[in-house]
Amino acid sequence: MRALTLGGHGTIDSLRLVDDYARPEPSAGQVLLRVTASSFNYHDIFTIRGMPGITIPFPIIIGLDVVGVVEELGAGVTGRRRGERVMVHPTDPLRGLIGEMYDGGMAQYATVDAGLLIPLPDAVTDVQAAALPIAYGTAHRMIVGKGAVHPGDKVLILGASGGVGTASVLLAKRLGAHVVAAVGTEEKGKRMLEIGADEYVNYREHAFDRWVRERFGKPGRLRADGGVDVVVNFTGGDTWQPTLRCLKRGGRILTCGATAGFDPVEDLRYIWSFELQVIGSNGFATEDFTALLDMVASGAMAPLIDDVLPLDRAAEGLRRVEDREVIGKIVIDPWAAS
Incomplete structure (x- = not known):
């Protein structure tokens, strides 16, 4: 099978596309998936570079978001059927995060624990589903699950044009908030307006804190006016x-x-x-995924897809993620011709 592999920490140039990687076999309790779509997250960049305290079992097939069709059932698997379309919960309680602690979705096949499979509604495409797990699951737990965003709130979202950012824009709007998207280009700002943001600030042209004070007033220590109600900040650093x-x-x-x-x-x-x-908000739960799938299936929300690429252009797609050139998600189809 074809697979995008990482043999050690480095840069995106460290990734290797292998045409004859051994197809895995499902162990007891596992299924073999024919992967139909996988998508990138900024976490993949961290995996490549290396993160303090996290030891990666090299070589590893990256890819945390995995969607596919059940191809084979391992011994003892019940409640699953061949041909079933599924999304994979990214976190295995025993093995850790798929695409980081064990082989992930940037390949034509993958083995996963049968208990991690989430059936896909017929109305949700494989590409849509592949955009959801890490970015949209994280955003749903944070924006919806924490109960901190209310109708009428003014919500400033930093990094609004990436995966978690666009998901946060869509979810905050569904909750009735007035959404301000902080972006680095006018193109990204206009795209955020198209998906539902009420306004945007280009942080490369305006200091976003000064812009907020000019737009909404200076916050008062003794009165609840001025400023915004919520800031979504998953960038940290000098922001x-x-x-x-x-x-x-x-x-x-x-x-x-x-x-x-x-x-x-x-x-x-x-x-x-x-x-x-x-x-703080960390990770996601199955109920986040099922809620998101229901929204997509009903047409209440559509994940923003920047591009769908074949596996031999996957490194190119990840480089665009690293360089912040993406609006939404980059999805990889491992079976598509280049």
Whole structure:
């Protein structure tokens, strides 16, 4: 089978497309999937570069989002059938994250525990489903599951044009929020308006905290006006302090990651002076996936797909993710011709 493999930490150039990788066989309790779609996340960049405290079992097939058709059943598997279309829950309680701790979706076949399979509604395409697990599952747990976004809230979303960002825009709008998308280009800003954002700020042209104060007023310590109600910040780094300056009294920060750095300079005075809440969100649960699949199946939401590429162009797609050139998700079809 064809597979995109990583033999050791490095750069995207460290990835190798292997045409004759051995097809895996399902062990007891597992199924063999014919992978029909997989998508990239910024986490794949971290896997390639290496993360403190995480040891990758090389060689590894990357790809955390996996959708496919059940091809074979391992011994003892019940409740599953050959030909069933499924999405894979990315986290195996015993083995860890697929595409990081064991072989993932950037290949034509994959073996997974049968208990991780989530059936796909007929109305959801494989490409749509492949966009959901990591990015949309993370966003759903954060935006919906934490209960911190309410109708009428002004919500500023940093990194709005990526996978988690576009999911956050769509979900916050469904909750009745006034959504401001922070993006790095006018093209991305216009695209965010098309999917439902109410307005956008180009952070390369305007300091987003100053823009918020000019647009919504300076937050007051003794009154609940000015600023925004919620900032979604999964970038961290040098965006953290400006985030604190955006929030009205009693405002909330939602965070599920730190792509720009996990140890930013802090200013605790804003936390107590404005009675701010910092709300962390980690991962996703099966109920997040089923809720998302129901939304897509009913037409209430459509995941934003930037491009669908064949496996031999997968490295090109991941480089676009790394360079922030993506609006939405890059999906890979491992069976498509180049």
